[in-house]
Amino acid sequence: ELKVEQNPLFLSMQEGKNYTIYCNYSTTSDRLYWYRQDPGKSLESLFVLLSNGAVKQEGRLMASLDTKARLSTLHITAAVHDLSATYFCAVSHTGTASKLTFGTGTRLQVTL
Amino acid sequence: NAGVTQTPKFQVLKTGQSMTLQCAQDMNHEYMSWYRQDPGMGLRLIHYSVGAGITDQGEVPNGYNVSRSTTEDFPLRLLSAAPSQTSVYFCASRSGSAQVNEKLFFGSGTQLSVL
Numbered sequence: 001e002l003k004v005e006q007n008p009l010f011l012s013m014q015e016g017k018n019y020t021i022y023c024n025y026s027t028t029s030d031r032l033y034w035y036r037q038d039p040g041k042s043l044e045s046l047f048v049l050l051s052n053g054a055v056k057q058e059g060r061l062m063a064s065l066d067t068k069a070r071l072s073t074l075h076i077t078a079a080v081h082d083l084s085a086t087y088f089c090a091v092s093h094t095g096t097a098s099k100l101t102f103g104t105g106t107r108l109q110v111t112l
Numbered sequence: 113n114a115g116v117t118q119t120p121k122f123q124v125l126k127t128g129q130s131m132t133l134q135c136a137q138d139m140n141h142e143y144m145s146w147y148r149q150d151p152g153m154g155l156r157l158i159h160y161s162v163g164a165g166i167t168d169q170g171e172v173p174n175g176y177n178v179s180r181s182t183t184e185d186f187p188l189r190l191l192s193a194a195p196s197q198t199s200v201y202f203c204a205s206r207s208g209s210a211q212v213n214e215k216l217f218f219g220s221g222t223q224l225s226v227l
Contacts, residue, residue, distance in 0.1 A: 004154070033216065042202065043155075045215040088154055099145070099170065100216065102154030 002027050004091050006103035013079050014111055021106045023072040023089035032072050033090040033100065034063050043088065046074075079110045114138050118203050118219035125193040125226045133188040133222050135203030141217075143206040144186040148172065148199040149221075155202060161186055193226045200224070 003026040013019050023032070034046040047056045049065035049072060056063050060083065062075045072089055086107045090100040119134045137144065145160035147170075157170030161180040175197060177189040186205075190197060203219040 006154075042220045043218045045217070048215060090154075099157060099160055100155075101171070102147075102156070104152065104154045 002029070002091060002093060002101045004089060004101050004103040006089055006106050008106060009104060010107045010109075012109045012111060013076075015080055016078050018078065019076050021074040021076075021087055021089075021108075023074070023091075023103055025070045025072075025091045025101075027070075028067075028094060029070075029091045030094050031092045032065055033092070034061075034072070034074055035088045035090065037086045037088065037105070039086075046087075076108070079108075081110045081112060084108055084110045116203055116205050116217050116219035118201075118222050120222060121220065123222060123224050125190070125224065127193060127195060127226060129193050131190055131193065133190075133201055133203075133224070135186045135188065135219060136184050137186075137203075137205040137217070138184065139205065139207070139217070140183060141205035141207050142183070143216075144180065145170070145204050145216075146176070146178065146186070146188045147202045147204065148197075149202060150199050158188065158201075190224075195226045198224060198226045 005024045007022050032049045035043040037043050047063040052067040054065045060077045065072045086105045088102050088105045090102045093099040116137045142163045146158040147155035149155045156172050158176050159178040161167045164180050164183050167178050201222045204216045206216045207214045
């Protein structure tokens with residue numbers, strides 16, 4: 001059974017600081033997703049990571065994947081208030097791309 | 113371009129009532145799926161479909177039925193609503209193409225309360 005663990009569950013950080021969210025998963029997978037969710041809203045796709053060593057960056061967010069360690073990280077650089085949201089990682093079941101197991105989410109609060 | 117459309121946005125049911133949550137996509141996506149989101153938890157997969165006429169169970173299928181008669185539509189049926197089914201429901205779709213970077217697109221969600 002595929003299990004996905006995220007930590008921390010809640011993160012309060014000041015603007016301008018850097019931090020990393022971690023996503024561990026229990027079995028082999030062929031892709032990993034990162035999503036953002038604002039309160040009361042749907043999920044917005046941030047990154048799709050496919051291979052070992054994959055790194056993707058957009059703005060102040062950078063995601064990486066280590067398939068050997070079964071670990072993905074979402075690094076936040078110089079946080080700004082607009083990044084306040086809940087971030088989810090999700091791992092696909094091998095061979096079934098639409099069957100995802102989600103982590104419990106990391107609620108990020110960026111304070112001024 | 114509407115993307116993934118879910119209706120209704122809000123619904124209140126009494127225990128034992130039945131209803132159907134609608135999901136439609138206009139992107140000609142092969143893959144469609146239903147998730148539920150409970151407070152403090154990630155999304156959990158209820159049912160999914162890899163094409164018209166093909167459905168399969170996810171992690172939490174009990175109490176829900178689905179069918180996929182067309183590529184565009186993937187309705188979720190609650191047969192006899194229970195308070196444990198109070199949740200936010202999301203429909204999602206994805207292309208079945210060989211482009212492995214294809215994202216999963218989510219609808220705006222249906223907030224369901226069962227009293």
